[in-house]
Amino acid sequence: xxxxxxxxxxxxxxxxxxxxxxxxxxxPFSGHEIFGRRAPLEIELGTGKARFLIAAAGANxxxxxxxxxxxxxxxxxxxxRISRARLANARIVRADARMFVDGCLAAGSVRAFHVYFxxxxxxxRQRKRRLLDGVFLxxxxxxxEPGGVLKIATDHxxxxxxxxxxxxTVEDLEEIEWDSLPxxxxxxxxxxxxxEGRAIQRFLLRRK
Numbered sequence: 734x735x736x737x738x739x740x741x742x743x744x745x746x747x748x749x750x751x752x753x754x755x756x757x758x759x760x761p762f763s764g765h766e767i768f769g770r771r772a773p774l775e776i777e778l779g780t781g782k783a784r785f786l787i788a789a790a791g792a793n794x795x796x797x798x799x800x801x802x803x804x805x806x807x808x809x810x811x812x813x814r815i816s817r818a819r820l821a822n823a824r825i826v827r828a829d830a831r832m833f834v835d836g837c838l839a840a841g842s843v844r845a846f847h848v849y850f851x852x853x854x855x856x857x858r859q860r861k862r863r864l865l866d867g868v869f870l871x872x873x874x875x876x877x878e879p880g881g882v883l884k885i886a887t888d889h890x891x892x893x894x895x896x897x898x899x900x901x902t903v904e905d906l907e908e909i910e911w912d913s914l915p916x917x918x919x920x921x922x923x924x925x926x927x928x929e930g931r932a933i934q935r936f937l938l939r940r941k
Contacts, residue, residue, distance in 0.1 A: 783811035788918035893934035
């Protein structure tokens with residue numbers, strides 16, 4: 734009997750247990766409706782444990798922050814931490830980043846996208862899985878409001894080297910100096926990689 738109970742609990746932990754844990758799919762997303770106000774909207778793709786999201790929302794109460802996280806285990810961690818932080822301007826949505834941005838956000842509705850340390854999928858056969866390809870960069874640009882920004886950081890030199898020429902092909906984006914805007918709070922990965930002495934490449938793009 735004990736083994737059956739343990740197995741049941743384990744199985745439940747791998748599947749959505751509440752409505753908010755279901756993947757957000759093919760539904761329009763409106764920051765105005767979610768937060769009950771009109772404020773600049775910033776979105777982090779790949780929230781992980783929500784360190785950046787909580788720090789950024791706490792430091793910028795006049796802006797609204799949404800984290801997108803597909804992993805159910807990370808979604809649960811982030812959701813608990815955001816709830817404990819008691820921030821009215823921070824939310825997390827469980828969704829596939831590419832599908833959410835492309836199919837659920839209105840054009841020109843986002844002030845900033847944050848993409849920090851996405852999976853580099855370093856092997857050649859894996860590169861088609863990368864989030865930041867030429868097509869998706871065009872989509873991200875279309876969702877930014879004029880003057881809105883896309884912030885990217887990676888510790889993988891190969892990814893950074895291939896990303897730079899891709900960014901230059903997106904006509905609606907112009908690269909500006911990273912230090913021209915306030916430095917964003919570090920993510921868990923950034924803190925870890927700094928401690929390991931890894932070099933971090935950063936990109937800041939602005940919608941023309």
